[in-house]
Amino acid sequence: MQIDVQGLSVRYGDVTAIDDMSFSLAGNKIYGLLGRNGSGKTSLMSALAGYRKPSGSVQLDGAPVFENAAAMRQVCLVRHSADAADKGDKVSYVLEYGAAWRDTWDNDYALELAELFKIGLKTKVGALSLGQRSALGVVIGLASRSPLTMLDEAHLGMDTPTRYAFYDALLNDFMAHPRTIILSTHLIEELASLLEEVVIIDAGRLVLQEEADVLRSRGTEVTGNAADVDEFTATLTVLSEKSLGRTKAAMVYGTLDDDQLVRARQLGLELGPIALQDLFVHLTDPVGGKR
Amino acid sequence: MKIFRHLASALGAFCALAALGAFAFAVVLTFVVSAFKDVEISAWNVVMSQVARWFLFWVGIYLVHNVLPIAVAHGRTRREFFLAASAFSVALAAVAALLGWLGFVAEGGIYALMDWQADEHGSPLAYVLMFLVWTAVGMFCAAAFDRYGSAGVFSVPVGFVLAIISTTHIPGAGRWPIVPNLPTAVGAGWHLLSLAAFVVALGLTWVIVRNAPVRVRS
Numbered sequence: 001m002q003i004d005v006q007g008l009s010v011r012y013g014d015v016t017a018i019d020d021m022s023f024s025l026a027g028n029k030i031y032g033l034l035g036r037n038g039s040g041k042t043s044l045m046s047a048l049a050g051y052r053k054p055s056g057s058v059q060l061d062g063a064p065v066f067e068n069a070a071a072m073r074q075v076c077l078v079r080h081s082a083d084a085a086d087k088g089d090k091v092s093y094v095l096e097y098g099a100a101w102r103d104t105w106d107n108d109y110a111l112e113l114a115e116l117f118k119i120g121l122k123t124k125v126g127a128l129s130l131g132q133r134s135a136l137g138v139v140i141g142l143a144s145r146s147p148l149t150m151l152d153e154a155h156l157g158m159d160t161p162t163r164y165a166f167y168d169a170l171l172n173d174f175m176a177h178p179r180t181i182i183l184s185t186h187l188i189e190e191l192a193s194l195l196e197e198v199v200i201i202d203a204g205r206l207v208l209q210e211e212a213d214v215l216r217s218r219g220t221e222v223t224g225n226a227a228d229v230d231e232f233t234a235t236l237t238v239l240s241e242k243s244l245g246r247t248k249a250a251m252v253y254g255t256l257d258d259d260q261l262v263r264a265r266q267l268g269l270e271l272g273p274i275a276l277q278d279l280f281v282h283l284t285d286p287v288g289g290k291r
Numbered sequence: 292m293k294i295f296r297h298l299a300s301a302l303g304a305f306c307a308l309a310a311l312g313a314f315a316f317a318v319v320l321t322f323v324v325s326a327f328k329d330v331e332i333s334a335w336n337v338v339m340s341q342v343a344r345w346f347l348f349w350v351g352i353y354l355v356h357n358v359l360p361i362a363v364a365h366g367r368t369r370r371e372f373f374l375a376a377s378a379f380s381v382a383l384a385a386v387a388a389l390l391g392w393l394g395f396v397a398e399g400g401i402y403a404l405m406d407w408q409a410d411e412h413g414s415p416l417a418y419v420l421m422f423l424v425w426t427a428v429g430m431f432c433a434a435a436f437d438r439y440g441s442a443g444v445f446s447v448p449v450g451f452v453l454a455i456i457s458t459t460h461i462p463g464a465g466r467w468p469i470v471p472n473l474p475t476a477v478g479a480g481w482h483l484l485s486l487a488a489f490v491v492a493l494g495l496t497w498v499i500v501r502n503a504p505v506r507v508r509s
Contacts, residue, residue: 042507046504046505050363050368051363051364051504051505052504052505053502053504067368067369067370067501068368069367069368069370069371072363072366072367072368073366074366075366076364076365076366077364078364079507080507082508083360083361083363083364083505083507083508084361084364084365085361086357086358086361093301096297096301097297097361097365098365100293100296100297101293101294101297101362101365101366101367102365102366140364144365144366146366
């Protein structure tokens with residue numbers, strides 16, 4: 001499924017949540033939608049799912065999504081507020097909605113996931129803990145088997161074992177039923193291994209869209225003698241620096257060319273990867289105006 | 292059709308059970324009252340003219356406030372939901388009026404057996420129209436509050452006017468203020484007005500919900 005967003009803006013009164021954003025996503029990948037609080041992730045996903053009328057263009061396989069029955073059938077967005085469930089309803093009733101209204105719904109899988117996450121079918125949604133409600137959202141999202149499945153902060157309130165169970169279930173289901181999955185999360189490192197491509201937004205604008213591996217290769221930690229590190233990084237974009245005695249470590253952004261790699265070897269500097277999460281932090285919180 | 296079927300099976304069964312419970316309560320209450328004084332009014336008409344319309348008003352609110360976001364979250368368009376909910380409201384009003392009529396028949400038998408007096412009640416058509424309008428007004432007010440927040444209060448006077456039109460031919464549903472005899476003077480033409488009120492309420496609901504965002508629930 002091809003997703004095309006052109007000139008998308010979302011405003012709430014005087015607040016601009018998404019500001020003239022454009023990008024395209026190819027199908028059958030797991031995307032990470034990363035952004036700080038209030039960066040516009042939920043607004044963006046809501047526009048992609050037809051939850052709100054877009055100002056600009058949002059198209060799935062060339063067709064506008066808002067109020068387009070054929071396109072909306074292909075989409076499932078689960079936000080942390082559990083839109084597909086009413087607090088007064090029992091979990092079994094919530095799953096019945098999915099079975100009744102979604103052509104692609106896999107009820108056996110929904111029941112299997114509910115058991116995996118230990119969600120009682122007779123429990124009312126309002127009586128579930130935050131983590132269980134999030135898990136119910138995951139059940140709805142994955143069992144929908146929608147060609148475009150979006151999970152917004154799906155891990156909220158989940159304990160660590162449940163999160164790991166979620167990641168395993170997500171990956172297994174993606175392998176068995178390839179489709180486009182967009183995950184928004186703050187737990188970047190936990191999910192980093194699942195993400196094939198990353199979209200980073202900040203203040204309603206697209207910061208970058210990149211293959212996760214390519215993005216990782218753009219950041220390098222340079223460690224060595226402080227003077228040598230300073231010399232090496234003088235012409236590079238330095239995201240952060242740490243010093244301990246005469247040793248210094250600097251995180252630099254940008255791919256190093258062959259000459260730079262040779263020079264690093266000559267200076268005896270150690271070059272290592274930096275975590276996706278560190279790159280994200282610095283890309284959305286520029287140091288000294290560098291981005 | 293899937294939405295209509297699901298609404299009919301889920302809410303329809305609930306409404307039928309509620310009607311059955313209300314009838315049983317009305318009968319028991321009548322017998323209790325008969326122990327203290329003569330029975331002179333139809334308890335079932337109190338249910339039909341007062342309780343039922345508020346119940347259907349709540350159904351209208353529930354449809355838009357609770358079920359519409361769920362429909363969109365399950366990949367259904369607002370248009371699909373609105374058409375299904377409108378059809379459901381028509382079916383529900385008809386079934387509710389039918390159950391009401393059956394209730395009047397059953398109550399009539401009990402009253403005749405006990406030699407009690409019952410006051411008059413409206414025609415099935417009048418109840419159908421009242422239920423239609425009240426359900427649609429519930430949908431309209433819910434849509435207005437959901438979309439515009441506190442400014443949705445402006446839907447209340449509009450909804451009130453639409454709703455009161457439909458109660459004209461229902462004994463026990465209240466008399467018009469200021470011009471109590473006006474409905475009687477106009478006669479059956481009020482049925483057409485009730486129908487128009489239903490269409491207007493639905494039309495206003497559609498104007499509001501067709502582009503309404505599904506907001507994050509707190």
